[in-house]
Amino acid sequence: MTSYGKSITITCAKGDGNGINTLRYNPDLCTGCGMCVTVCPHRVFTMRERKAILANYEACMECGACQRNCPAGAISVESGVGCAGAMMRAALTGRRQEDARCE
Amino acid sequence: MTGVMRTTGVITPKDSLDHFLARFGWRRNEHTVMPGLYALGSPTGESPVFVTANYTLSFDALRKALAGIDAYILVLDTKGINVWCAAGKGTFGSEELVNRIAHTKLTEKVNHRSLILPQLGASGICAHEVKRRSGFDVEYGPVRASDLKAYLKHHSATAEMRTVRFDLKDRFEVIPVEITNLLLPALLIALPLLFLKGAGSITGLLLIILLGTVLFPVLLPWLPTRDFSSKGLLLGGAAAVILSFAKMRGDQSLYLFLYNMVAAIFQMAPWTGFLALNFTGSTTFTSRTGVRREIFTYIPVFAAMFILGLVLALAKGAFRAWGFL
Numbered sequence: 001m002t003s004y005g006k007s008i009t010i011t012c013a014k015g016d017g018n019g020i021n022t023l024r025y026n027p028d029l030c031t032g033c034g035m036c037v038t039v040c041p042h043r044v045f046t047m048r049e050r051k052a053i054l055a056n057y058e059a060c061m062e063c064g065a066c067q068r069n070c071p072a073g074a075i076s077v078e079s080g081v082g083c084a085g086a087m088m089r090a091a092l093t094g095r096r097q098e099d100a101r102c103e
Numbered sequence: 104m105t106g107v108m109r110t111t112g113v114i115t116p117k118d119s120l121d122h123f124l125a126r127f128g129w130r131r132n133e134h135t136v137m138p139g140l141y142a143l144g145s146p147t148g149e150s151p152v153f154v155t156a157n158y159t160l161s162f163d164a165l166r167k168a169l170a171g172i173d174a175y176i177l178v179l180d181t182k183g184i185n186v187w188c189a190a191g192k193g194t195f196g197s198e199e200l201v202n203r204i205a206h207t208k209l210t211e212k213v214n215h216r217s218l219i220l221p222q223l224g225a226s227g228i229c230a231h232e233v234k235r236r237s238g239f240d241v242e243y244g245p246v247r248a249s250d251l252k253a254y255l256k257h258h259s260a261t262a263e264m265r266t267v268r269f270d271l272k273d274r275f276e277v278i279p280v281e282i283t284n285l286l287l288p289a290l291l292i293a294l295p296l297l298f299l300k301g302a303g304s305i306t307g308l309l310l311i312i313l314l315g316t317v318l319f320p321v322l323l324p325w326l327p328t329r330d331f332s333s334k335g336l337l338l339g340g341a342a343a344v345i346l347s348f349a350k351m352r353g354d355q356s357l358y359l360f361l362y363n364m365v366a367a368i369f370q371m372a373p374w375t376g377f378l379a380l381n382f383t384g385s386t387t388f389t390s391r392t393g394v395r396r397e398i399f400t401y402i403p404v405f406a407a408m409f410i411l412g413l414v415l416a417l418a419k420g421a422f423r424a425w426g427f428l
Contacts, residue, residue, distance in 0.1 A: 020392065020393075021390045021392045021393065022390075022391075022392055035230065038222070038225075038243050038260075038265065039222060039225035039226075039243055040265075041222060041223060041246055041265065041266060041267040041387065042266065042267065042388075043262060043265070043266055060390060061387065061388055061389055061390040061393075062390040062391050062392060063190075063191065063225075063226040063387075064226045065190075065225035065226040068225065068226065068227075068228065068229045069225055069228070069229060069230050069231070071231045078391070078392075079191075079226065079391070080191075080391040081191055081384070081391060082383055082384075082386075082388075082389035082390045082391050082393065082394045083383055083384030083389075083394065084331075084380045084381050084383045084384060084394050084397065084398055085381045085383075085384045086384060087391070087394060087395065087398060088398065
């Protein structure tokens, strides 16, 4: 977590630090390729001075597209389904939350 | 299968029937397309290659949007699941894409090394890994297939094309499957209700289903709070208040009226709240962290309201039996 020090400051400023979502971004590693801006369907990232910045942090739905397509490894997010039905079924059937899925 | 299959940009009445049934969740895992490489029109070695899932609604949206264009369509085996959900599970993923490229001998069909993928597939695909393993550049097209022709003009998408929307039309489209999913649980609740309390109690149940599956999706953006559960609670509460006024009788005491209204709120709102919470799975807006927090926050609230509603109903019965009402 220490390598994400800078981004944690950003998230803390916007809320309780871990309540909103698990998106963490380290601008120091950004190479400015713009892939995160391309893949994010909620415009969470935007480019400024050849670097990505978190412009709309709270809109993140943790789909994981940015992390997966960031060639610099500057982004981390615990992706998973944002579906209450799947999560409650997983809880009831003793499946791990990470394996929650549609039926 | 290394041969190229043929397809068209035409949606036939048979396709439309298939779409209709898919919308109702009828045999929901059977709306599949054979995975592999398809020729749309008369593609050459220079024609673009589009990648999609082997779900009829996904494949048909793509070929309809590309009507009149000569192109290849590479269909991945996502087990009949749409692009977005399959990407979340990883079946619309780098591994399957790289294998499908090799399997269909795509390098022998086209001279270029470029693929156009739907943007919502990006959560399952690692573009630089696909490039390294297959030699193909991954280009993410717009979110919606219907924007493809505009996208293809300059191979660039506007911010609007890159953003998911959940318009009224989209929200209408999920209503049938929401209703279908509720049928069995609703029947299980309706039958004992019918025997215990008679046909009158079924109206309440029907109203809850209508609120949760039709009015909630339609009114979603206008319900004032942020999370889905409280939106659902508000909707159910508002409906209960309106219902109470509609049932109000002139000779009723104010206390009885208020008692009935509070009871109706506790009896309806937790159900609409619960259905609203479940609706998170039908959208592309909710994060796992957010939904988890909603579950922990609101499930106890729903349970407490449900129990209070039950207590109020039983108490009313008891008051009546003792002659207080």
